[in-house]
Amino acid sequence: MPGGKKIIFLGDSITDAGHNFQPVREGELGLGDGYVRRIAAMLRSEEADIRNAGHDGFTVQGLLRMLEWDCLRHSPDVVSILVGCNDAAVCMNTGRTLDETGFAESYKRLLKRIREGTRARILCMGPFIFPCPLEYRNWIPLIREIEAAEQEAAREAGALFIPLHEMLNREAEAAGYDQITVDGIHLTERGAEIIAREWVKRAEFI
Numbered sequence: 680m681p682g683g684k685k686i687i688f689l690g691d692s693i694t695d696a697g698h699n700f701q702p703v704r705e706g707e708l709g710l711g712d713g714y715v716r717r718i719a720a721m722l723r724s725e726e727a728d729i730r731n732a733g734h735d736g737f738t739v740q741g742l743l744r745m746l747e748w749d750c751l752r753h754s755p756d757v758v759s760i761l762v763g764c765n766d767a768a769v770c771m772n773t774g775r776t777l778d779e780t781g782f783a784e785s786y787k788r789l790l791k792r793i794r795e796g797t798r799a800r801i802l803c804m805g806p807f808i809f810p811c812p813l814e815y816r817n818w819i820p821l822i823r824e825i826e827a828a829e830q831e832a833a834r835e836a837g838a839l840f841i842p843l844h845e846m847l848n849r850e851a852e853a854a855g856y857d858q859i860t861v862d863g864i865h866l867t868e869r870g871a872e873i874i875a876r877e878w879v880k881r882a883e884f885i
Contacts, residue, residue: 690761694733717875751796763806783828790836801838811856
């Protein structure tokens with residue numbers, strides 16, 4: 680990826696990784712403690728302008744609601760999106776289906792607004808969950824459904840899509856789940872590093 684690009688990361692708590700709660704001193708980026716900070720470190724030599732616009736608890740509707748403020752007004756060159764786990768939680772907690780929540784339509788609208796409002800290339804990452812604790816095993820079919828909906832929307836929008844669920848679970852099975860996730864949803868430092876390295880590797884092609 681050429682240097683000097685403005686990159687905005689949209690997402691939920693996995694993207695946020697505490698950045699909204701960290702005091703930012705002059706000269707600091709306020710990128711949180713997750714994969715966004717690690718990507719910034721990997722791209723430092725290229726002087727990319729990186730903004731973490733993740734929000735704890737956000738669904739795709741939250742991203743749409745804040746899109747103008749978080750993204751469009753900044754005229755980014757690259758927009759990265761990681762969302763879906765909280766949308767799964769809505770379905771699991773209310774008994775509504777993904778169709779009933781309108782997830783696929785909302786995700787397509789999100790990509791369309793970014794396409795129409797910026798010249799940015801878009802990189803979409805699929806959601807993930809770990810069957811540890813075991814209660815999250817029941818979430819896996821829904822996470823896969825969300826992943827498929829996002830992948831189809833990305834294909835239609837000409838965006839790059841990175842599936843994360845299988846990759847992270849393979850790593851967790853090999854290394855031990857507690858090495859990759861702290862609670863079945865959020866990531867350890869090692870888990871965040873895996874996403875960051877995959878993002879940087881794949882972003883070379885956008």
